[in-house]
Amino acid sequence: MKLTINEHVHELDVEPEMPLLWALRDELDIKGPKFGCGVAQCGACTVLLNGEPMRSCSYPVSAAVGQQVVTIEGLEKNGKLHPVQQAWIDHEVPQCGYCQGGQMLAAVALLKKKPKPTDEDIDAAMTNICRCGTYARIRAAIHAVAAKGVHA
């Protein structure tokens, strides 16, 4: 099967039911999406599928064929950070950082749909677990991107 990941096409020969996460991590060495729970609870494995956040640990790789897959590695373009990544740096959001790739992708998807999200919008969209407890800074960073009015 052919997968389009971060605008590159990859040829893969794996079981169709293999979760996208393990095709990315163990077949293609794309390690940004993390394993946290395996049951779509925590969101550490979040990728974007045609712009929508998806928990790749519970999404069959075959279903991703024909879709645009974006991982955290694909956010930086031509050496320029995505505004969400920059805001994450400016607000010193990450602690251990393990969940943050998924958090940033969820934020990117939110801001695409709602460039000026309310707190309620953020509550509804940001459902990934962070054990370090960086939630307050995640919220602040999202508001900061929105306030800058940068098209995310």
Added chain:
Amino acid sequence: MSQVTVKSAQGIARRDFLKFSATVSATTGAGFSFGFFVPSMAEAADAKAAPTAQKVNAWIEIRSDETVIIKYARAEMGQGSSTSAPMLVADELEVDWKKVKVEFATAHESLAQKRVYGDMSSVGSKTIQNSHEYLRQAGAAAREMLIVAGAQAMNVPSSECVAKLGVITHTGSKKSVTYGQVAQAAAQLNPPATVTLKDPKDWKIIGQPIKRREIPDIVRAKIRYGIDTQLPGMVYAAVMSCPVFNGKVKSLDSSKVINRRGIIKVLDMGDFVAVVANNWWRAKEALKDVSVEWDVPADLAKTSSASISQFFHEGLNQAEAAVARNDGDTLGALAKADKVIEAEYFTPYLAHSTMEPMGYTGWLQGDTLEVWTSTQSPEATLAVSAAGAGVKIENVKVYQVQLGGGLGRRGGSQDFSLQGAKIAKAMSPLPVKMLWTREEDTQHDFYRPASLVKLRATQTADGHISAMHVRVSAPSILNQLLKLPLPKGIDPQAVACFSDHPYAIENSLVDYAQRNTNVPVGFWRSVGHSQNPFVRESFIDELAHAAGKDPLEFRLSMLSDKRPKDKAILLAVAKAADYSSPLPKGVFRGIAETEGYGSYTACVCEVSVNDKKEVKIHRIVVGIDPGYAVNPDNIQAQLQGSMVHGLSAIFWGEITIKDGHVEQSNFHDYRMMRLNEMPKVQTVIAPTGGFWGGVGEPTQAPLGPSLANAIFNATGTRVRSFPLKNHGFTLVKA
């Protein structure tokens, strides 16, 4: 020299090779050698073109381009110490922080140099507490050597030279040389016999909100965690231990899976089973279809939360107990008292649930083992790995990687390293990456011990507590996990916060009935301070209410002048929380004060609770006096984060036991707080100077009791056990 380069898959950006590049110059002359280091990938690319570097001492290396390499000899798991510890070195060294690069020291490098880096573990919030002195001394000694070398280069007396931002200037002539120009000469000098550390008022880096060094790499996914290790020809292992603790493999049938795609081997490891495959998902899926018969002693299989509770209750009532504190004649005073107030409090077992599950990559080639694992104690990993793989400790290398959270799970007791090393041995010469499922991680943890506490107290007519007896009935981490004998029968963590309570209570007895069970116990963020403060500060609140006193005034009245720091933080947090001002109708507050990890902490929670027992937390004000606040922004992050960690446990955290195994398995039944539930947290950082307290753990301590006290004020219900879900309370957005 050990260099591993994995070819990138076609079409993937250059980040996709993992390069553990190690520069080893085995120079032994003059005692200077370059350390073994594992740069992040970005740094690895830089390292090729690196200018010549000179190691001034074990901690400091200065390059000819003025880059200053500072070694960090502990782990980074989000606590921020890999920035704050090097800040201590850099301040004394007198360098521009912008030119500082931090590199991890490794355990094998330290071992080869007679443990030059000292204790390398990141546990007990002690990196700053325990290493501030020798780190500052290393910086100061190097500065002095550089000044002497600079003076020699300029042919002026060193006493007339000063160092600032990496430049040595002769004050008279204004001539100057840079650190990079004289580092090589400085390295040849003998270190000064003594150094004078700076007066805190002269600090330039310590106390500043310095950006954490690794965050830009985290947001670019350029940091590799243990789980991200990739090696040529690597295979993947999924593992399963007996669901009942301590069970052994009796028999195993792998016939259903052995011919499946990608399956390489099924291993009977005695006390666990491993499936090795060419993709971890294939291994994990196959493991489900390996039938294992376990050998479980009958008594172990009977253990349940109810049987443990009964066992703990027997501890409350047994006549003999180890005495941890004995001021005055508490039992006599209570026997004579007209009125005794008593209460029992319970806190449950808790799992760590770090975001990154336990894992280990081991590569045994001949008698040499290389290890990549997320560890809080690389020295323990080194020793356990050597034992597990059956090789000499000198032949093991443990490369430091970023941890996907630690929370105490990855400390000295390296069960995962033992497993990983055994698998590496079984699969040698292939490199193997072992990874636990979340279910394995939840059900085979070292749990925060459950604890049952009974308190009895009597008060004088004006409310003063004249006698208090605290009986703790709980497992001992030191004895059960570390197999250490308990001095006088006391595990300090089991009685923490009781044995050292700050209150002026003339008759104060704290005793301990050790109740070890077959449920493994271990260090969980804040350890004894994750549970005992809830008990102590709730009971103090009960006594304040019994006396008709305001809980803040009541505490202040019992803190003597010998406890100025406790008083100060309590007052600072009360002030920030507008404690003396009335709250909106229906909103109530609770307060608590604690001390631990060398710091002083207090918390005020403001809540409202409706008749459906829905709890809204309107505001949390939490404060710390850590003595010196090394990196204030990082301290704030730790305070914010510890509230989330605490609230997850307080509302939902509970590991229960049935038929000898853990009932919970994943985040659906071991619930974590999410962003939409995050209350407003206001932080108070109130450093009073003169000491170096920890910051990662202490502030979780006052959260539980201040919340429970607020709930009492709101509802009249005194919560005497966590989690709150068991009392019907739910958390809703304020």
